[in-house]
Amino acid sequence: MNQVVYADGLLWSGLNTIIQKPGQDPRTGIAYFGVAPFWSHGKLDAKLVKSGYVAVEGNNVLFPSIGVNAQGEGVMGFTLSGPDHFPSSAYLPISRSQVGDIHIAKAGAAPEDGFSCVAPDLLCRWGDYSAAVAAPDGSIWMATEYIPDTPRTVLANWGTFVYRVKP
Numbered sequence: 001m002n003q004v005v006y007a008d009g010l011l012w013s014g015l016n017t018i019i020q021k022p023g024q025d026p027r028t029g030i031a032y033f034g035v036a037p038f039w040s041h042g043k044l045d046a047k048l049v050k051s052g053y054v055a056v057e058g059n060n061v062l063f064p065s066i067g068v069n070a071q072g073e074g075v076m077g078f079t080l081s082g083p084d085h086f087p088s089s090a091y092l093p094i095s096r097s098q099v100g101d102i103h104i105a106k107a108g109a110a111p112e113d114g115f116s117c118v119a120p121d122l123l124c125r126w127g128d129y130s131a132a133v134a135a136p137d138g139s140i141w142m143a144t145e146y147i148p149d150t151p152r153t154v155l156a157n158w159g160t161f162v163y164r165v166k167p
Contacts, residue, residue, distance in 0.1 A: 003065040008072035010034040014064035019055040029055040067132030067140035073167035077142035089144040089161040106161040109149035114156030
C-alpha cells in the first residue's frame with residue numbers, strides 16, 4: 001500500500017490494481033480503503049468501513065495518496081495518464097460517506113519519453129510516488145507526478161505538481 005494516514009478514526013490508503021472490462025485491454029486503476037482499527041480482548045483488530053475502486057474509461061490512474069482532515073473530509077491525489085491524457089495531476093474528494101468526481105489539477109503537456117521507457121512498446125516506469133497531507137486549516141496539500149510544459153532534462157521530462165485543495 002502507498003501512503004497511509006490516520007484521521008477521524010480511520011486509516012486511509014490506496015494502491016494500484018488492474019481494472020479490466022470484458023473485451024477491453026487491462027488498465028491501471030486504484031483500490032482504496034478506510035479501515036477503523038480497534039482493540040478487542042487485548043488484540044488489535046480492524047473493520048473495513050469504506051472501500052472501492054477508481055478508474056477512468058480507457059486510461060490509467062496511478063499511485064494514489066489520500067489526505068484526510070480532522071473533520072473526515074479528504075482528497076485522493078494521483079496521476080492520470082492514457083490515450084486521452086498526457087500524464088496529469090488529478091484528484092477526487094473522498095470521505096466515509098462519498099467519493100466525488102475526478103478533477104484535473106494540472107494537465108500534462110506532452111507524452112512521457114524519459115530514460116525509463118522500454119522499447120519497442122515504450123512502456124514506461126511512471127508515477128511511483130505521490131503525497132497528501134492535511135493542513136491545520138483543513139485543506140489538503142498534494143504532490144503528484146505529471147509532464148510539465150517546461151524544458152526537459154537530458155534523461156526525462158516528468159515533474160512534480162504541488163497543489164492545495166479545500167474539501
